[in-house]
């Protein structure tokens with residue numbers, strides 16, 4: 001039946017292709033002081049053309065040697081083949097440890113392994129499909145808000161805010177066992193404030209300045225970090241006092257975990273807090289960004305938007321999207337993947353060489369930071385025909401097999417691959433189908449929003465779309 005459906009899907013390209021370059025590559029890299037200045041403004045603007053064309057591009061920042069690595073064999077080596085030799089760099093600790101402390105995202109080695117093991121069971125495909133009604137309900141709540149202005153009435157909506165609200169609601173309902181979260185607004189504001197300031201911390205680290213030093217965003221980072229931690233502490237206190245959340249929620253699994261070497265067994269409250277905050281943030285921010293950019297593309301690809309609307313109507317009908325529909329929303333998945341190729345929600349990943357080594361013919365000294373610019377891997381001239389065009393056919397069931405795992409990796413690769421990748425793929429499809437069936441999205445005109453790397457991929461200045469509830 002699925003085979004028949006796939007056969008019937010029209011995979012032909014539509015209309016004249018648009019160009020989605022978004023950030024024109026620079027001909028040459030910036031020299032060191034200018035590099036750091038532009039890096040703070042937008043790291044993606046620092047990428048020289050060679051990064052989009054060559055397998056590996058060495059780069060010096062002052063006395064530091066770095067390299068931009070895009071070649072699928074080399075990234076496979078870094079992320080998987082010799083991953084012990086290329087761990088996450090201290091730079092990541094420095095950026096995230098203030099709000100998150102030691103958590104699944106920031107730990108290494110054995111300390112990482114037990115945390116990953118403690119929660120892995122929550123991310124099985126069948127279990128995630130059972131969350132779909134909650135994910136769809138979070139998207140439906142947005143439609144209800146939009147319809148308050150009347151069906152058929154077009155309104156300009158801050159899509160970045162609306163969609164983030166929905167993905168936050170989805171993670172609260174699913175992983176946090178439906179716990180009420182009145183702190184949502186405070187946490188989202190604090191996360192925005194924090195991420196927006198991270199480039200300063202990264203740039204000062206790359207310049208070799210100590211973590212205790214001052215930079216113009218130091219105060220903002222500290223304040224936002226404090227806000228996040230006090231909000232999650234209030235939430236944890238409330239849940240523990242009420243005894244409301246436990247069982248097979250993320251919270252329940254963390255409370256049942258055994259922290260190796262802890263006197264008296266169990267897990268410290270600190271670790272529970274660190275991981276709750278990590279999952280809350282990692283679990284809503286990135287998926288929101290993926291959806292925002294997908295809707296942005298669709299607002300300018302009306303034929304694809306209509307195709308997806310037709311697919312949602314024919315696969316789902318009038319009722320809510322359920323787990324059993326996800327596999328049949330084939331075009332929706334393709335569009336979501338192609339949108340994540342063009343607008344990678346996590347645009348740059350980093351690793352570090354722990355010893356002197358040779359990578360793709362480039363000598364790297366111990367301590368060198370390796371940048372894996374997913375943004376450029378996904379737009380690499382040697383890897384994709386017409387990389388700047390939006391072509392969901394690339395991800396059609398037959399064609400997808402030809403795409404290498406380290407050629408398309410919005411969720412990273414290897415042992416540290418995103419634990420929420422299936423969760424967000426399912427959530428993306430469920431939310432897109434719900435939103436597109438219930439509303440039309442049009443680009444209101446004006447300059448295109450600049451994709452801005454702030455750990456995740458932001459639209460600079462936000463994203464306003466014209467939304468017409470149907």
Ligand code: HEM
Nearest residue numbers: 105282283286287290345346410411412416418419420424
């Ligand atoms: C479109 C949505 C998402 C994208 C693009 C994304 C991307 C990523 C990437 C690239 C990494 C690896 C970072 C590295 O190797 O340096 C990662 C790790 C992680 N992600 Fe996601 N993520 C998404 C959604 C989620 C969701 C929904 C959750 C939770 C439910 C989540 C939780 C995590 C955690 C906990 C890690 C750390 C895993 C570890 O180190 O073992 N992410 N994510």
